[in-house]
Amino acid sequence: MDGDRLPDEVVLGMIARRLTEAMNQPWQVTGDLAKGPGSLAVALGEDHTGHPGHVDIDFVLNVDRPEDTTISDCATGYGTTPEETVDRAIEIWLGTTGSALLELLAQDGSFAGHYAADDPDGFPGWHTIHGGITGWGIGDDFQAVQHWAADNPLAPHLAPALGGSFERDHLIGVKAFFGSGGDSETAEIRVNGVHHEAASQALAGLPWPRPADGMSYARTFLLLVHDETRDGVGDEVRDETA
Template sequence: MDDVRLPDEVVLDKLARRLSAATGDPWAARGSMIKGPGTLGIFLGEDHTGSAKHLDLNFVFNLDRPVETSISDCTTGFGSTVEEAVDRAIEMWLGTTGAALLELLRRDGSFAAHFPADDPDGFPGWHTIHGGISGWGAGEGHDVVQHWLIDNPLLPRLAPALHDALDRGSLIGVKVFFGGRAGRETAEVRVNGGVHEGASLALAGLDWPRKQDGLSYARTFMLLVHPQEPATAANA
């Protein structure tokens, strides 16, 4: 694959078109950003990996208050061409991170699932939106890690390791990516774009399947919306 990065305006236009199709709302690439409805915007981060298949996306809920309303995440695609890989990277982001962020705008369950503060499968004390669970790999059983993640909620298992990451009162993004094969596993948890070492170690210690041959990976994204008393969970 010719590893030449697509121009930023091409990537932004691709993502804007996908967002418009998914939401029915107008999203358009304008200069260095995508402008969405109201105060929404998305910026493409700098190329810090050297890989044309890798994208850093900064989603801003309120362009007037970017510091406290931004959610940053990265995504990588694969394919025989750079364009195919970027399309898959966008698809991966939309199905996981994007789904959770768009659900915060809709709040009707059409994009992602809601977990109130007292839900046993949620994050204790926080109203959480859980994006989709994507999986990929190679060989027989390439989806075993994805199916494990569907059957084993991560939020309550990672919550103890993430207590020091709750450093702002709302909008904390938690991305999880893990899998591989036995002896060559990857387990990474990112909080608002940065790797969280403690949660990554906790994830690595869980009993998800390690394939002896082939590959199996899974990715998901959870948005901790705001702290919430269990008694008020039904009103979120």
């Protein structure tokens, strides 16, 4: 969709409304932030695409310590108007990345699932929250990749490529976006908003479906909460989300 980008304050207002509905607690726009209960806030990251439906979202668990408690991600929506397109991007973010972040706060399984550090379907050594899985496409098999992702946890396949590459020992956000259509194929991993080439190649090498006709794509998000091999880190994260 062509058109001008919505003003930041409008986008933040749309995010605040969505989070208010999801958490049943008030969020409101204050300056360049959408502020929620306690120390929670959302800021908009720097636009790196120029696409009017692309939104870069920085979810901050503690506004007094943004460098240690910010989980960054982005999403692109689609629609016939700028408002519809951005709202769809926020919906995609909330259903994947947002679900993992809200589960970090809730800690009761109501938003997303948990994997212990020793779970064979999890990320070795890390407590992991697995956000929702969204999918879209065209044709009879448009949900094929989404269904595959639900049946085949990505964390143990990505761990060898990701291990040792993190800049901190807590709150690592890992987004996966992959699928194919026609002659085009995409397999991308972003870690805290930054493209990770080795993990993207690992994802591309997995046997997810490539429908011969139409297209099928999926997106999901893993939140690696804390490295359980390091003493005290789990307590620190729990303090930030209390």
